[in-house]
Amino acid sequence: MRVLLVEDDAPVAAGIEAGLALSDFVVDTVSTVDGARGALSAIDYDAVVLDRRLPDGEGLTLLQQWRRAGVATPVLMLTARDAVASRVEGLQGGADDYLVKPFDLDELTARLQALLRRSAGQVDCSLRHGRLALDPVARSVMLDGVPVALVRRELMLLEALIRARGRILSADQLKDRLYGIDDEIESNALNVHIYQLRRKLGREAIETVRGIGYRLGPLSADRPCQGDTPS
Known part of the structure; x- marks a missing residue:
């Protein structure tokens, strides 16, 4: 945040x-x-x-x-x-x-x-989306009750998408939540983070809304796929 x-x-x-x-x-x-x-x-x-x-x-x-x-x-x-x-x-x-x-x-x-x-409007500490739970205090993520290891930017990106509650966030809005004014941002950095989240949570974890931005997907029962490519 x-x-x-x-x-x-x-x-x-x-x-x-x-x-x-x-x-x-x-x-x-x-x-x-x-x-x-x-x-x-x-x-x-x-x-x-x-x-x-x-x-x-x-x-x-x-x-x-x-x-x-x-x-x-x-x-x-x-x-x-x-x-x-x-x-x-x-x-x-x-x-x-x-x-x-x-x-x-x-x-x-x-x-x-x-x-x-x-x-x-949260009551407890955890942010929840379907089968996914993120604890902002412990900086931990659980999918179906199983811990998922995320690096710092991946966790920050996921938190921003969960807090959006289904709203579409543009690439610029997501970068605003991941980087400070003085941070240097590589051109493909956001795509890399999105790719890694899809790889760890499942290819449907993040939906791309063409020409607009991204939102959290339904997180279906499909297992994470190691062969996804960045988009």
Whole structure:
């Protein structure tokens, strides 16, 4: 999942980036209100981690502007203020969750994962599609109750497709969920990941909708085929 981090303290930002990367989050970091405004207008993020105090303004003011504009992206707000009144103000201003500095990176990750579950209407931790179950916390996949070994990008791609709930995602939308702004992307990288998922889950695991994009297939009872070719 792709997260926008708005944090002007470079060491704190680096620590958050590293911690979230361990759970396969793709993190884009900006340090100002203007940077956050531009990033969110350009990219469809799954969540935002927003510091309250920024060099060019208040994170809470920015959040209130987003909510008035109809931006529903889940936001976890960070602050050094520990007063109850401050936390209440942030939640009433549109934050979905609140975390006071200093915080534990594991707690930040867990809160983000819970926030994403709530936004998707999930009750338990696992994402399910027919015979397939993906646990975003354990970073594990089961097909018919049997573990399936996926590398990082394959797992991220599968998670994006499951969360889409049958919607068709374009190649650009999928790349947005797999790669950050500064990542170098080879021209055939997405096709390779799709090929590997089909090989491991079955040739019908991912449907190609010609001229539009991809969606998760029905995952029929056919066994995975080792002879598929990329498409």
